[in-house]
């Protein structure tokens with residue numbers, strides 16, 4: 318989704334685009350696929366707006382969810398995180414076994430760590446990613462070990 322589409326959606330729904338709302342939307346748009354808690358949003362807004370009440374932020378997050386601009390996920394500690402979803406064409410990162418060709422999804426939080434590093438160290442803004450790791454899966458690894466052991470016991 319593009320920023321202009323979001324502002325259009327707000328207008329279509331007769332919702333005002335306040336400076337606070339606009340900044341919240343921009344925080345998400347600048348970090349696609351990165352989850353933020355309401356507290357983190359408040360922290361990022363402090364520089365420009367001072368203390369923004371969490372209630373205000375939650376209201377905006379609810380509105381953005383109604384408009385399907387952001388999605389919500391609940392993480393391990395039970396807190397809600399909100400994120401701007403990656404584009405439809407986004408390819409999930411996988412690990413592929415060179416022996417049996419099985420593929421396993423890589424949890425994307427690991428790549429978000431790389432994304433945060435790229436942003437803070439290199440000021441590189443991550444937009445999307447594509448990643449494939451090649452190796453030997455556990456099943457194939459065990460099978461090879463067994464075969465090797467079998468051979469050793471014969472000789």
Ligand SMILES: [Zn+2]
Nearest residue numbers: 414417454457
């Ligand atoms: Zn395998």
